[in-house]
Every structure is written in structure tokens, then in C-alpha cells.
Amino acid sequence: MKSEEVVALNDKFLMNTFGQRQIALKRGQGTRVWDQEGRSYLDFLTGISVNALGHCHPKIVEAIRRQAGELIHCTNLYYVEPTMKLAKVLVEHSFADRAFFSNSGAEANEAALKLARKYAKENVDPKRTDFLTFKNSFHGRTFATVAATGQEKYQHGFEPMMPGFSYAEYNDLASVQALANETTAAIMVEPVQGESGFFPAAPEFLAGLRRLCDEKKIVLVFDEVQCGLGRTGRNFAYEHYGVEPDIMTLAKSLGGGLPMGATLAREHIAAAFTPGTHGGTMGGNPVIAAAALAFCEELFEHGLAETARRNGELWRAKLEALRKRHACIQEVRGLGLMLAIRLDRPSADLVKTLERQGLLASAVAGDSIRFHPPLNVLESELDEAAEILDQVLP
Numbered sequence: 001m002k003s004e005e006v007v008a009l010n011d012k013f014l015m016n017t018f019g020q021r022q023i024a025l026k027r028g029q030g031t032r033v034w035d036q037e038g039r040s041y042l043d044f045l046t047g048i049s050v051n052a053l054g055h056c057h058p059k060i061v062e063a064i065r066r067q068a069g070e071l072i073h074c075t076n077l078y079y080v081e082p083t084m085k086l087a088k089v090l091v092e093h094s095f096a097d098r099a100f101f102s103n104s105g106a107e108a109n110e111a112a113l114k115l116a117r118k119y120a121k122e123n124v125d126p127k128r129t130d131f132l133t134f135k136n137s138f139h140g141r142t143f144a145t146v147a148a149t150g151q152e153k154y155q156h157g158f159e160p161m162m163p164g165f166s167y168a169e170y171n172d173l174a175s176v177q178a179l180a181n182e183t184t185a186a187i188m189v190e191p192v193q194g195e196s197g198f199f200p201a202a203p204e205f206l207a208g209l210r211r212l213c214d215e216k217k218i219v220l221v222f223d224e225v226q227c228g229l230g231r232t233g234r235n236f237a238y239e240h241y242g243v244e245p246d247i248m249t250l251a252k253s254l255g256g257g258l259p260m261g262a263t264l265a266r267e268h269i270a271a272a273f274t275p276g277t278h279g280g281t282m283g284g285n286p287v288i289a290a291a292a293l294a295f296c297e298e299l300f301e302h303g304l305a306e307t308a309r310r311n312g313e314l315w316r317a318k319l320e321a322l323r324k325r326h327a328c329i330q331e332v333r334g335l336g337l338m339l340a341i342r343l344d345r346p347s348a349d350l351v352k353t354l355e356r357q358g359l360l361a362s363a364v365a366g367d368s369i370r371f372h373p374p375l376n377v378l379e380s381e382l383d384e385a386a387e388i389l390d391q392v393l394p
């Protein structure tokens with residue numbers, strides 16, 4: 001099919017939630033993707049931070065093939081080896097004691113919110129039903145997670161929002177202290193805000209949240225859907241801060257490109273979920289769990305986070321060099337390989353020009369461009385991307 005035929009199918013048959021896009025992709029390998037006509041692009045978007053090992057990594061492909069030939073689905077009424085092994089691996093490498101699997105970041109957060117409320121009502125005080133989240137956060141598109149998301153643009157048209165959410169200022173502990181009270185069940189926060197444009201939390205902010213939650217018996221939830229699993233140069237972003245949450249959510253790169261969410265929790269909190277209280281037909285599907293295990297092996301056994309840290313340093317240096325050459329770049333920000341540039345002008349048109357020149361990235365916050373290359377991106381690919389930016393930026 002030609003690209004324009006794929007676009008025509010989209011325009012006629014798909015609900016129009018993503019707006020006008022330009023490219024119909026057919027194939028991917030490593031950091032590179034090709035469109036229907038065979039034009040190649042460097043993928044510094046990776047399906048919005050999903051393909052952390054690049055496209056069609058041989059170990060992921062092999063794990064999927066093997067498991068797909070054995071057992072594709074049987075639901076959670078039965079035990080399946082890859083899913084149990086995945087829970088073990090995630091628990092052994094994190095603060096958590098137990099895992100719950102779902103199909104997306106929003107579902108992982110939905111489970112976290114339900115778990116936190118049930119735990120707090122049953123173990124702290126029945127009045128503990130409410131949630132505190134942050135302005136400019138992003139937690140998903142379901143009714144609960146869009147209510148948790150502190151950005152009106154995602155809520156517009158879907159009001160009334162689910163009650164029980166209030167929004168503090170990110171990196172401002174005083175604003176949290178002003179809102180936290182005897183009805184607060186949990187505080188949910190991204191250690192690095194992702195969708196709003198890669199803003200890391202200040203160390204004293206996360207440490208302060210932990211202290212406040214301990215003092216007031218509030219559950220602390222870290223949404224590491226985007227910043228977790230090696231992206232910041234550590235296995236989990238919270239490791240940079242020396243602060244552990246009570247619940248953490250993961251998704252994006254976890255399934256090696258297949259849809260998977262995970263909600264991890266400490267034992268006493270996880271105990272609030274009992275048989276029949278929460279679930280889902282597809283969560284923890286064995287094919288996706290097998291892919292996730294292959295991804296986790298690269299992350300936990302083969303130093304993927306360290307590779308990301310090194311690549312993050314290289315990429316930051318290249319972006320800083322570009323900043324010196326292009327006055328339109330105001331700032332390079334982010335953590336690890338989660339880096340964005342802020343411009344002195346709107347970024348959307350520039351991102352389209354980058355696409356035409358063969359570099360996929362995403363426009364955020366009106367004036368910024370964020371880059372999420374695969375964690376194992378090659379230095380030559382970082383150079384290539386920097387060259388394209390050098391040509392395109394005014």
C-alpha cells in the first residue's frame with residue numbers, strides 16, 4: 001500500500017483522536033524505521049518511550065515467537081510461568097513486594113489509585129478517600145487517571161471530573177502541605193514529569209514528600225510509567241533520589257513494545273487487594289510477559305540503564321553544543337536519556353520539518369522538543385540526529 005492509501009483508511013475508519021499525522025510506518029530495526037515507500041527515519045520518539053531496545057530487538061522477537069507458539073492467553077484464573085517470573089524479577093529489583101499486571105499506564109495508575117484508597121480506608125481511616133496530584137502531571141486517559149492528570153486540556157469536554165482529586169504545584173512542598181489533610185489517601189507523583197516536557201523533581205521535593213507521607217500516614221505513589229525502567233540512567237527514577245514509594249506504576253517499555261502495565265507495592269499495602277477486588281481479563285498475558293522478561297534481562301542483567309546513562313551524557317553534550325550554535329535553544333533539560341530542548345518559539349512546525357529530514361521526535365509544552373531514543377542508541381545515531389537538528393534549527 002502507498003502511504004496515502006493508509007492515511008485514507010485512517011481518515012475514513014479511525015476515530016479522530018490523534019489528529020493529523022504525516023507518516024505511515026511499515027518496518028523498524030534498531031533506531032531506524034521505514035515508511036510505506038521505504039523512506040527511512042531515525043526514531044527518537046520510540047512510540048512515546050516504548051521501544052527502549054529499539055525496534056524488533058532479536059531477543060524480544062525470539063521471546064514473543066517462542067511464547068506465541070506455546071500459549072498465547074489463558075487469563076489470570078490459571079498460573080503461567082512467564083508472568084510469575086516477571087513479578088519475581090520486578091520485585092527483586094525494586095522496593096516492592098508484589099506486582100499486579102494490566103495493559104497500559106493508565107490501567108496501572110487506575111490500579112494504584114484503587115489500591116491506595118482501599119488500603120487507606122481500611123487501615124488508616126475510613127475518611128481517607130482523596131488524592132493529591134500535581135499541576136502539569138500526566139497519568140492517563142481513563143476517568144480516574146484523567147482526573148488525576150493536572151492539566152485541564154485533557155479534561156476538557158469530559159466534565160464532571162471524578163471527585164476527590166486536588167492538584168499541588170510540582171517541586172513546591174509548601175503547596176502540598178497546604179492541601180494534604182485528614183481525607184488524603186495518597187499522593188501520586190512522576191519523579192520526572194514526562195508528557196509536560198521532561199521536568200525532573202528536585203531531590204529535596206521527593207524527600208519532603210516521603211517525610212510528609214510518613215508523618216501523615218499518606219500512601220506515596222510514584223508514576224514511573226514514562227521515567228522508569230532505565231530511561232533516566234538508573235533502573236528506576238526513584239533510585240536517583242534515594243527515596244522509595246509505597247506503590248510504583250510502570251508501563252511503556254515494560255512489554256518490549258507490547259502493551260503491559262504493572263503496579264508494584266509494598267506487602268502491607270498490596271494486602272488490600274483480595275480475591276475479586278480488582279482484576280482484568282488480559283493483564284499479565286504470557287506472550288507479553290515473555291517479551292517483558294526479555295526486556296528485563298537486558299535491563300537488570302546486562303546493564304541497560306548504565307548504557308542509557310552514558311548515552312544520556314553523550315546526547316546532552318551534543319544538545320549543549322547545538323545550544324551554543326543556535327540561539328533559539330534556550331535550555332537543555334531532563335535526566336539521563338530523557339532530554340528535551342526548550343526553544344524561544346513554538347516547536348510543532350520544527351518537529352514536522354525534522355520529520356521531513358528523517359528525525360522523529362515530539363513537540364511538547366508548546367515550545368519544546370523531547371527526544372526518547374532507544375536506550376541502546378549508537379553514538380553514530382546520536383551524531384546523525386544532532387546533524388539533522390543542526391541543519392533544521394534556525
Ligand SMILES: Cc1ncc(COP(=O)(O)O)c(C=O)c1O
Binds near residue numbers: 225
Ligand atoms: C507518566 C505517565 N503516566 C501514565 C501514562 C499513561 O499511559 P498509557 O498511555 O499507557 O495509558 C503516561 C503516558 O504517556 C505517562 O507518561
